Amino acid sequence: MTETAIRYSGVSKVYSNGTTAVDHLDLEIPTGSLTVFVGPSGCGKTTSLRMLNRMVEPTSGTVEINGRNVADVPAAQLRRSMGYVMQQSGLMPHRTVEDNIATVPRLNGVSKSTARTNARKLLGSVGLDESLATRYPAQLSGGQQQRVGVARALAADPPILLMDEPFSAVDPVVRQDLQRELLDLQQRLHRTIVFVTHDIDEAITLGNRVAVFARGGKLAQYATPEELLRAPANDFVADFIGRDRGFRSLTFDRAPVAVHPVTVLNADTGQRSLVDSARGDTAPWQADGTTGVTDDGAHDATHAGAGIGAGAASSQGWILLVNERNAPLGWLPVDGAGNPAPREQLRVGGTLWRAGDSLRTALDAALSSPSGQAVAVHQDGSVAGVLRGDEIMRAIEEQRNERSDRRERP
Numbered sequence: 001m002t003e004t005a006i007r008y009s010g011v012s013k014v015y016s017n018g019t020t021a022v023d024h025l026d027l028e029i030p031t032g033s034l035t036v037f038v039g040p041s042g043c044g045k046t047t048s049l050r051m052l053n054r055m056v057e058p059t060s061g062t063v064e065i066n067g068r069n070v071a072d073v074p075a076a077q078l079r080r081s082m083g084y085v086m087q088q089s090g091l092m093p094h095r096t097v098e099d100n101i102a103t104v105p106r107l108n109g110v111s112k113s114t115a116r117t118n119a120r121k122l123l124g125s126v127g128l129d130e131s132l133a134t135r136y137p138a139q140l141s142g143g144q145q146q147r148v149g150v151a152r153a154l155a156a157d158p159p160i161l162l163m164d165e166p167f168s169a170v171d172p173v174v175r176q177d178l179q180r181e182l183l184d185l186q187q188r189l190h191r192t193i194v195f196v197t198h199d200i201d202e203a204i205t206l207g208n209r210v211a212v213f214a215r216g217g218k219l220a221q222y223a224t225p226e227e228l229l230r231a232p233a234n235d236f237v238a239d240f241i242g243r244d245r246g247f248r249s250l251t252f253d254r255a256p257v258a259v260h261p262v263t264v265l266n267a268d269t270g271q272r273s274l275v276d277s278a279r280g281d282t283a284p285w286q287a288d289g290t291t292g293v294t295d296d297g298a299h300d301a302t303h304a305g306a307g308i309g310a311g312a313a314s315s316q317g318w319i320l321l322v323n324e325r326n327a328p329l330g331w332l333p334v335d336g337a338g339n340p341a342p343r344e345q346l347r348v349g350g351t352l353w354r355a356g357d358s359l360r361t362a363l364d365a366a367l368s369s370p371s372g373q374a375v376a377v378h379q380d381g382s383v384a385g386v387l388r389g390d391e392i393m394r395a396i397e398e399q400r401n402e403r404s405d406r407r408e409r410p
């Protein structure tokens, strides 16, 4: 049974100007989970978060952490037992990175040298080089500052981490990196994390559970990301999640899809070969104007011959260009006689699929590939073969049927 780390019971907050920021919130957050509070601006996410460390006191109701009412714990003690990361990293400008990270451990009585040594170790775990330890915050990029903010929040080894829009001030690419690193970190550390964002995609990417708040500080739905996408509780949640929720819910579907052999052209040597992962090798290409294999080279291919990506493993009309490490570079059109077009016509390939990736990734890889086939790669990035669009679609359909069967079963 999962333990409850945080419990809101009938919690409301009315500010002195009469604004109801939180309205009768009942919520249980399991120990070791990453729970996201999401919702439009002004719906009470930050207020709810700040009631955990008593930066805000509830007007009514109780907030408990590990069964203890936070009102009974001195605020300073409470705050030291939780990491807190904000939108602006909140680093002290006149302290070096390592001293910023060491602040709370120092307050907790850890010696300066131990705190600094630990600070340097923490830099590594948030994806930063130790050489940054002696820099000042202004000498770091926005993304690096946020990473230092996360390291600082983790420095006292707190079981609970509060994160208030920590990644919203950085550009989208850095933001994705930070999200990925947070998930990696959480896999290793299993903290109880409460994360506030107004970005539903961020919530769905990060959350084990997501609490959707509506205006007026009311909880609209509290569910797993998958449940939210598949069964929004009401129109507000459906609207807030937005378009494409069917497509986005594919993120949670994983199903075996056949990896077919594919002919590749080495960009350096000009040599063609057949990558056939089922046979565990790369075979020379048979110069008969096609790939030298038919569909029966695939693991279990039976296909309708229609729909996106339909067609033989010969990637009709296209050949996959690879580098010296067999990593895909893109697709080249091939003429009727099997001759590839000049390199200028290279269509840089779309997203890639790795074993274990979701059906959404597979479909995206197929749709973003000019050949209509998703390029499958091994963990080292080398080509493993191709997935066919029609087979991906069939796998999606099968998953959907399975789900509705499950629902109909008593």
Ligand SMILES: Nc1ncnc2c1ncn2[C@@H]1O[C@H](COP(=O)(O)OP(=O)(O)OP(=O)(O)O)[C@@H](O)[C@H]1O
Pocket: 015, 016, 017, 019, 020, 021, 039, 040, 041, 042, 043, 044, 045, 046, 047, 048, 198
């Ligand atoms: N100190 C305060 N005094 C008065 N009203 C406040 C105070 N803090 C927040 N509010 C109001 O309470 C409501 C909820 O604010 P809160 O910051 O919790 O929302 P939020 O969902 O975190 O919003 P945002 O995403 O914009 O940060 C808002 O209407 C806000 O204006």
